[in-house]
Amino acid sequence: MNFTNPLVYGVPCFLGLILLELTYSKHQKKEEKKSLYKWKDLAASLTMGVGSAILAPLTKTIAAIVLFSFVYDLFNPIIDGVRMNIMGYESFGYAWYIWILCQLLDDFSYYWFHRQNHNVRFLWAAHIVHHSSDNFNLGTAVRNGWFTILYKPFFYMWIVAIGFPPEMLVVCLGIEALWQFQLHSVYVPKLGIIEKVFNTHTMHQVHHAQNFEYMDKNHGGFLNIFDKVFGTWKELDEEIEIKYGVSHPPNSYNPITILTHEYKDIWSDMKKSSKWQHKFMYAFGAPGWSHDGSTLTIKQQQKILDANNKL
Incomplete structure (x- = not known):
């Protein structure tokens, strides 16, 4: 058919x-x-x-x-x-x-x-x-x-x-x-x-x-x-003012820049370490992953926040 x-x-x-x-x-x-x-x-x-x-x-x-x-x-x-x-x-x-x-x-x-x-x-x-x-x-x-x-x-x-x-x-x-x-x-x-x-x-x-x-x-x-x-559901809280977008925006209205800016950032991050496992993680790990802790993934940030809330 x-x-x-x-x-x-x-x-x-x-x-x-x-x-x-x-x-x-x-x-x-x-x-x-x-x-x-x-x-x-x-x-x-x-x-x-x-x-x-x-x-x-x-x-x-x-x-x-x-x-x-x-x-x-x-x-x-x-x-x-x-x-x-x-x-x-x-x-x-x-x-x-x-x-x-x-x-x-x-x-x-x-x-x-x-x-x-x-x-x-x-x-x-x-x-x-x-x-x-x-x-x-x-x-x-x-x-x-x-x-x-x-x-x-x-x-x-x-x-x-x-x-x-x-x-x-x-x-x-x-x-x-x-x-x-x-x-x-x-x-x-x-x-x-x-x-x-x-x-x-x-x-x-x-x-x-x-x-x-x-x-x-x-x-x-x-x-x-x-x-x-699978633990990813969140209801809208109407008391919270939403800020749309991403943490690291392209800051451009050029479609080519918008389409490619994150690939350029990946390439830049891969050059931060000479170890191949680090290069692999910069490309295929979670966004925000870094080998030296200079940037954190969302899960890593959430763990820190949860730990601080328990103190």
């Missing part, structure tokens, strides 16, 4: 909703209007969004047609006219409950893909692009790094390996992206009982905050269950 990626229809909606939010923000009080959208920042976000839209079809063709299809055929060969998984069961079809199960597995994979983007510095160098704006709006939602899509499929290929059709997974990936886009709005308040299950707008505000207590929280896609199970 052939399916159309939902993002084909989503892109025009993205632009329309950005324009709608931008227009609405201009009719709010002056201080809010200034903080929600900045023209240069929006231009940088849209430029990177357009770049992603151009690159995505190329990389997704490789992922869907080559990688996913290769893995699917390898682990689900056709035997006597029936596609069978190597574990001995028949590969999955297109029943409605299979779609729901595939979306849940996609959400599980998204959680770990997203979390590792924050825990592995080389991956963070690609993902930091999305967090580099100090504005939180629907324009920021399309501010995507161009290099993330090169490794993202590897977090999902296990789903086709166990028997889900590649085109089903691609559709689920598109639906996940649509949900993630609309989360980037400050105009949606807490949603009551919905917040018990789903990842919502206020939870995603927490995720984009650089407030110390909010860092590395709420990595979920649709659901917040995986954040709660």
Whole structure:
């Protein structure tokens, strides 16, 4: 069966909703209007969004047609006219409950893909692009790094390996992206009982905050269950004023600088030590790791804070 990626229809909606939010923000009080959208920042976000839209079809063709299809055929060969998984069961079809199960597995994979983007510095160098704006709006939602899509499929290929059709997974990936886009709005308040299950707008505000207590929280896609199970969930405290962005911003509206600044910082840090294990950790350890303690990871800082609070 052939399916159309939902993002084909989503892109025009993205632009329309950005324009709608931008227009609405201009009719709010002056201080809010200034903080929600900045023209240069929006231009940088849209430029990177357009770049992603151009690159995505190329990389997704490789992922869907080559990688996913290769893995699917390898682990689900056709035997006597029936596609069978190597574990001995028949590969999955297109029943409605299979779609729901595939979306849940996609959400599980998204959680770990997203979390590792924050825990592995080389991956963070690609993902930091999305967090580099100090504005939180629907324009920021399309501010995507161009290099993330090169490794993202590897977090999902296990789903086709166990028997889900590649085109089903691609559709689920598109639906996940649509949900993630609309989360980037400050105009949606807490949603009551919905917040018990789903990842919502206020939870995603927490995720984009650089407030110390909010860092590395709420990595979920649709659901917040995986954040709660694996200890990364944090509810928005409306008494805390959120500061969006990252601790070490690119300080530039140049898209090339935004896309590459963290890679340059990694290279600079790797030259601080002659030991190969230190160089490796600067590239693949958690952001903030240092061989001499001159900078600390979020977990290291949190341990120190917890220890001080116990004194």
